[in-house]
Amino acid sequence: MADARLDAVIEQVKSLSTEQQREVRKLLDGLLYKQPASTPEDDLERQLLEAGLLCEIKLPITDLTSYRDRKPIAVKFKPLSEIIVEERR
DSSP, rough: HHHHHHHHHHHHHHHHHHHHHHHHHHHHHHHHSSSSSSOOOHHHHHHHTTSSOOOOOOOOOOOOOHHOOOOOOOOOOOOOOHHHHHHOO
16 A cells, blocks of 8 residues: 555656756655754855755765775876975975
């Protein structure tokens, strides 16, 4: 019974416009990832969103699986940070 209701909701969400789907996502994200208290950074992001300077507020990355197997690439030159420090001297 619950699967039929879920399928019906999914079909309804698919029929929504992109903007409406974003609103549904924001609602679901808010329900799933309730933050305890807002931080000054959260407040700033919310203000930037309300001012139209941000399109959305992304949730912090919680699944680090795709980052675990990353390997640094070898470069032939000095690191950029080292070049910047040398040029400041």
